[in-house]
Amino acid sequence: MKLKKVSLRLRIFIGMITLVLLASILIALVTIYQYNEEAQDYHRERLERKEIAITEHIDFVLRDRQTTYEITTQNIPRIFKEKIFEIAEIHGMQINLYDLEGDLLISSRGAFAMDSIVRCLDPEVLNAVSQNFQHRFVNKTISNKVTYQSSYSFITDNKFKPLAILNLPYLENDEFLNKELNEFLLRLGFAYSIMILVAIAFAFILSRFITKSLKTVSDKMAKTRLEYRNEKIDIQDTSQEIETLVTAYNSMIDELEESAVKLATSEREQAWREMAKQVAHEIKNPLTPMRLSIQSFERKFDPQDENIKQKLNEFSKTLIQQIDTMSSIASAFSTFAKMPAQKNETLNVVEITKLALDIFNEDYISFISEQDKIIAKFDRTQLIRVVTNLVKNGIQAIPEDQENKRIVVDITKDEFNVIISVSDNGIGIAEAHKTKVFEPKFTTKSSGMGLGLAMVKNIVETYNGTISFTSNPGRGTIFKVSFLKV
Known part of the structure; x- marks a missing residue:
């Protein structure tokens, strides 16, 4: 089934409303994308800050003169036996320390939760930390729609010799950011709802204003007839395009009137020529028998003929009959040629x-x-x-x-x-x-x-x-x- 053509006014109206809807959807998508980018930047920078602070705290403990243990990888569990819980509590982060081979040395998690801790690091993590210029590696995993980050970096002694690998598990908690995003989208939706209502009213007025001039032009064009005098279009305060169209239409009307006059003149001349031919033809019809009758009468005329009076009467009747025919033709032509007077009685x-x-x-x-x-x-x-x-x-x-x-x-x-x-x-x-x-x-x-x-x-x-x-x-x-x- 073919759809009917949509009017220009409706297309303008639908176009403007669609544009506002698309703009609102685009802004919402950009906002969501921007919030996600900001959330990722926030978590990355926060993990970095936490890592720097914890590293400095660990360095402070290692350089504390009160410790009686030699600063070696084997003594890390003894040195941080109590301190690791203090550091974890101060910075609000879980802390895991691994040796350079990837075996767990000590963790801030309680004994009952130790089973959930990875006790041996993956070789890929060890290679990434050792081969990286900054000796730092961040691993990101997603489980049950929750994102986790784990940073791995070296702890060094005062001679910058690696002692252990610091692991900081980090949970990306987006509840606060998601709450802000939902509030922003709600406010944006409310604002765009008002904007759509305003756009509907504005689109209706604008489409009506734009198509008003076009409708005037189309109505005039629909009424244009060759046989009548057509009115020109007079539109004030319109656009340049409509004014050009109106000017072209008015010019066409002038040319149409000139053509109509020429055509009417030509048709009248043609009609009268045809009428003249018809009248001439109709007049010739009785003239021929009149000529033959006269010639026959002249040839056979004999004053001494005893039936001369009868023949003369027949000859007269023939002529009168043909003359009446010619008179009828002339009367009919005269009647048709007269235009009826409009007395409007x-x-x-x-x-x-x-x-x-x-x-x-x-x-x-x-x-x-x-x-x-x-x-x-x-x-x-x-x-x-x-x-x-x-x-x-x-x-x-x-x-x-x-x-x-x-x-x-x-x-x-x-x-x-x-x-x-x-x-x-x-x-x-x-x-x-x-x-x-x-x-x-x-x-x-x-x-x-x-x-x-x-x-x-x-x-x-x-x-x-x-x-x-x-x-x-x-x-x-x-x-x-x-x-x-x-």
């Missing part, structure tokens, strides 16, 4: 429609209206012209030999419009002709110029109305005219 559509139907003698024309009075603003003459043309079109669509002819003129209304429907049960409109019905010169009849429906459409659209039709070939057609009611 307030009239009763039902009454005017009935008046328009009075000129027809066909008994199969029926009229239906749900109300006796429907008021609209329309020109009386033009409304009569619309109704009569639609009814004439329906009459011409029904074959002369068809039985049960029917034309129904129905007037209804909805909330805003009055609707005039003219339906017939004639031959209908073929699918290939439906797109050409309202073209000025289109017709399927053997006579006429095809201007009736084009003129009706012209009149209706002048009054901001619409005309449409539905047709079922072989069963009939329904034309609907809709325009605003009062």
Whole structure:
């Protein structure tokens, strides 16, 4: 399932909130990392300080003149028999002393806990201490999520000769640091919760401000039409990018209006050229039989012919018939060329429609209206012209030999419009002709110029109305005219 495209406003809003959340998470991670680094530095430096202090204390004991033992590795347990407990208590550290081979000499742990003490050092520890430049080695182990450090260094005599190996086990107790870290993260979370609420409000306002101008531009673009006069966009206090877009749009509107004028002019010229061709063609049709009739009459004219009066009457009727045809063509063209005057008379559509139907003698024309009075603003003459043309079109669509002819003129209304429907049960409109019905010169009849429906459409659209039709070939057609009611 494809997700719908997210609007720019929502993307800005989500982007800003995401940025604040990512910043808070990043700061929390950096804080945790920094606290861990500081904790490690604290434990390392604390072990070093303890080791230096204990080493100095041991050196002080070794150099004390009150001791009666010779300062050797074998005498270390005797020298520190009591002192090791004192030193351990003063410095708060467990102290283990090993000989240079790694065997335990003495420890500050009680006898009951001696079993937990390593009695012989690992050779790797001995090598690390002896080969290190500082003769010092720190081993770190983790057991049950608890970190232990053990430092190993030499104790020397007054000639700096190694006597023993000092071992200081150290437990990294992070309870205090973890408590501070949790308190800091809690305060940070509270601060960022407030910041997120502020960011949500700020992001909403900012995204609305940014997209407001874009929405104005998009609304104007959506309403842009070639056939109408389009308004330019006027936005104050906007960004440089939006101003550039607005300037480009306004420039496009100017060019569009110029193009619309040129196109309208070109279309009018083309329409009149086509109309002129059609009129010329329609006029030529009666001229040809008129010419032939005159030539035939001239060739056969005999003043002494006893039937000369009858032939003259037939000749006159032929000419009059063709002249009437030419007059009808001229009248149709003149009617179509006239633009309907927008008088906007307030009239009763039902009454005017009935008046328009009075000129027809066909008994199969029926009229239906749900109300006796429907008021609209329309020109009386033009409304009569619309109704009569639609009814004439329906009459011409029904074959002369068809039985049960029917034309129904129905007037209804909805909330805003009055609707005039003219339906017939004639031959209908073929699918290939439906797109050409309202073209000025289109017709399927053997006579006429095809201007009736084009003129009706012209009149209706002048009054901001619409005309449409539905047709079922072989069963009939329904034309609907809709325009605003009062």
